[in-house]
Amino acid sequence: MSDPAAAEKPAQKTTNPAKKAASVRKASPARKTAAKKTASARKPTSARKPVATTAPAPATESHTALVRRARRINRELAEVYPYAHPELDFENSFQLIVATVLSAQTTDLRVNQTTPTLFAKYPTPEDLAGADPEVVEEILRPCGFFRAKTKSVIGLSKALVENHGGEVPGRLEDLVKLPGVGRKTAFVVLGNAFGRPGITVDTHFQRLVRRWKWTEATDPDKIETAVGALFPKSEWTMLSHHVIFHGRRICHARKPACGACPIAPLCPAFGEGETDPEKAAKLLKYEKGGFPGQRLNPPQSYLDAGGIPARPLGAAG
Template identity: 80%
Template sequence: MKTGPGRAASGRTASGKAAPEKAAGKAASKKAAPRKASTKASAKASTKATAETPVAGEPAAGTHASPKGAAKPESRLAMVRRARKINRELAEVYPYAHPELDFRNPFELLVATVLSAQTTDLRVNQTTPALFAAYPTPEDLAAAVPEEVEELIRPTGFFRAKTKSVMGLSAALRDDFGGEVPGRLEDLVTLPGVGRKTAFVVLGNAFGVPGITVDTHFMRLARRWKWTTSDDPVKIEAEIATIFPKSEWTMLSHRVIFHGRRICHARKPACGACPIAHLCPSYGEGETDPEKARKLLKYEKGGFPGQRLNPPPDYPGRPAPPPGAST
């Protein structure tokens, strides 16, 4: 094939110089090179930005998620701060938190607490007036006829075992402690039917000695709030004691128990109406719809067995129940 005049088949001129079109093409290629590198840099930056942008509902990189869906394990410090904030907010919700057993002295509180096992505080409060009218002192109860005591406390359930316990502890108080309830944990737990939970109820509410009462409500909420993973009351007590100052132990117990009875129930917690839902890592275990959750609340009279209809006189600031609460 012949080429045009003065032009070789290779695209070069007769003088050996590159054809103008080729030269222009190479120049254009060199000018385009920086743009190509820029495109790669942009793509890389875009990929990095995409990787750093959190997916909806997930925490940003390098941050901790909220307790409702933590992507990273919560640190001990973060847990302690959250636990103490829960306590502070519960103090605002339940400024009138108190023991819900009726008593006039340490002996009555001790007996009432033993009788409260496997029954409600309301049932105990309905039963103890007749019991204490008949046997007002440890000496009286220790000398009672067992069958007569059984009949008086029958409504509380397990009345034979409870009769043995209250008469046994009364005899021990008479024989070993001069008829007085001791104000020390190590002495209280030697009494028949008295464990650490009962002892701390008596110490905290009759003697002003701080203690953590780990009942079924406290145990359930401590686990839901990730304060502990244990199901052993003694271990839970020890773990909680490291989270809160000693001065808070008794009132903390009342607040947690109040919340467990009124809102954070065992079977149907009212998550959607819970005032501390934003601090709860177990949010969603119960009803989250606000309207449906409000119907599960157990406030005021008729709400749950064992709740006082009114707080004691020294707790005048009881807030009104929220709209829709059972009354």
């Protein structure tokens, strides 16, 4: 789903977001501790200045300019999060659809802690369709809304067995008819289990695209349409991962870490959060040594470069 680099090359000022991204990767607490003496000796004055933003006033931005800026943001995020991927653990499309349904109103981390027990006991749609709801409720209790979620996952398993031969269908119109499955869940499944492009409009996605003035819409379907029009279809799935990764790690709901943000020069909302680089660095959310529960960890080279987390992921925004 990334940290500021003030500690290593503090005196160098850059307007290149890719370089900022590289610097973001260097500012791990571990490195900060190690470099504390030399950093303080060097007095990194420019690193403490807020990042200058060159993002245009949205009112004056043409559609063409918006498309260019949006695509540039996505390219920059692709450099910062080259390993972006769904953060739910799954081994097949059935596990993915169940995990995605369970992820409503809770964190992926919590779901990843719960699903191993669920899938060990009920590995197939047939198994879950015939499960005792009370047993499933106990397993799902940590995910919150466990009664409703139990009803959904048993109901969708029954629907898979009765209407789709025990297989997860690969068409949007079939997926959204399954209990507990909306367009967001359907696109997660289509994009990540079937390789079909889809935009995942979750809470992070909604917040960030509005901050970036990609759209003023608040309805998820309208957001999906507006953002989809800015990008080639082939980029939709990875775009969703990049945006959600950024929302979880840097551009938080309550206090975005603007001073540590690699796309600050492209963001009209720069300044909505903390702009001081050192204070902003403390707001970043990472996971030391990788991202537990993820199917792909970031490359070791990334971690070696300082992409070491300050605190566990999992808390929403």
